[in-house]
Amino acid sequence: xxxxxxxxxxxxxxxxxxxxxxLLVALIIALLGAIILLRWxxxxxxxxxMSETRNLKNSVNQEWTPLESLGNNISLAVVASxxxxxxxxxxxDLSEILKVRKKGLMRGASxxxxxxxxxxxxxxxxSWVRKGMEAVITLLIESFWPKKRILxxxxxxxxxxxxxxxxxxxxxxxxxxxxxxLSLRQASYIAVTLPNPKxxxxxxxxxxxxxxxxxxxxxxxxxxxxxxxxxxxxx
Numbered sequence: 001x002x003x004x005x006x007x008x009x010x011x012x013x014x015x016x017x018x019x020x021x022x023l024l025v026a027l028i029i030a031l032l033g034a035i036i037l038l039r040w041x042x043x044x045x046x047x048x049x050m051s052e053t054r055n056l057k058n059s060v061n062q063e064w065t066p067l068e069s070l071g072n073n074i075s076l077a078v079v080a081s082x083x084x085x086x087x088x089x090x091x092x093d094l095s096e097i098l099k100v101r102k103k104g105l106m107r108g109a110s111x112x113x114x115x116x117x118x119x120x121x122x123x124x125x126x127s128w129v130r131k132g133m134e135a136v137i138t139l140l141i142e143s144f145w146p147k148k149r150i151l152x153x154x155x156x157x158x159x160x161x162x163x164x165x166x167x168x169x170x171x172x173x174x175x176x177x178x179x180x181x182l183s184l185r186q187a188s189y190i191a192v193t194l195p196n197p198k199x200x201x202x203x204x205x206x207x208x209x210x211x212x213x214x215x216x217x218x219x220x221x222x223x224x225x226x227x228x229x230x231x232x233x234x235x
Contacts, residue, residue: 031121032140038120038153039145046157048119049165056163063168067152068234071180073220074167075151075232077187080219082194083112086151087231091142092135112154114138119157147231160190162198174203184220188213 042064049060067075079086085093089111096109110118117137122130141150160170167190171179175186182190186202192213193200200209223229 031137035137035140035144039149043120043153043157046120046165047122048124048159049157051124052159052163060163060165061169061173062156062165063172064156064166065168065179067148067155067232069180070152070155070167071182071187072224072234073182073184073187074155074171074179074190075234076220076223076229077184077191077216078155078167078194079112079151079229079232080223081188081191081216082115084219084223084228086112087147087228089113091138111138113142113150115158116150116154117141119159120153151232158194158197160193160197164197170197170202174201184217185213188216188220191216 049062053060083093085095091111091113093109093111096111114134117134118124121137122134145153156166156168158167159165160167161173164170164173168179170190170193171177171182171186174190175182177186189202189205189210192205192209193202205213224233
């Protein structure tokens with residue numbers, strides 16, 4: 001009897017492992033398929049948008065705009081503020097990671113590619129499982145998407161205020177302008193709100209954030225002049 005039970009238990013465990021492996025393979029194939037499709041198809045929603053929708057009484061504000069219509073100013077300002085080495089890395093900025101670790105910080109070195117991954121696919125709670133998934137998905141996105149597409153998606157899905165996603169909606173709300181009409185100064189004001197968009201207002205910045213925005217404008221001009229914006233800049 002015990003031998004039969006032991007054999008049944010072994011068979012059941014083996015079947016469970018097989019099904020788990022099959023499920024994992026299916027999930028990987030589905031994820032890869034989604035990433036490939038999203039190179040050309042604009043995402044109808046994101047993990048972050050779905051999460052925020054549950055907390056909001058009204059629907060979220062988002063207006064998808066192609067990169068060529070977003071304008072160089074917002075692209076330059078956001079890259080200068082969020083990920084100055086965007087054109088030169090393959091998903092992870094190792095130099096920034098080392099700087100952050102030397103300062104003893106736990107966060108602050110996420111690239112635009114990583115932020116696209118987190119916004120599109122992942123939950124917000126930090127864990128080693130999520131970090132591992134983030135690394136894998138980021139590498140896949142960098143492998144299958146050109147840099148222009150990565151930036152285009154980020155500029156359209158990034159949280160820019162309570163219930164606001166993407167640069168077009170926040171440009172209209174804060175400056176009553178189409179995003180492509182923003183001056184570099186206005187674009188830099190939006191860029192410095194991105195680390196904390198629910199509490200920062202691009203039309204009413206503190207002096208400290210205005211000083212930070214000035215540095216962003218200098219960085220944006222430098223990126224354009226030294227060629228580090230060549231992977232996304234509309235000529």
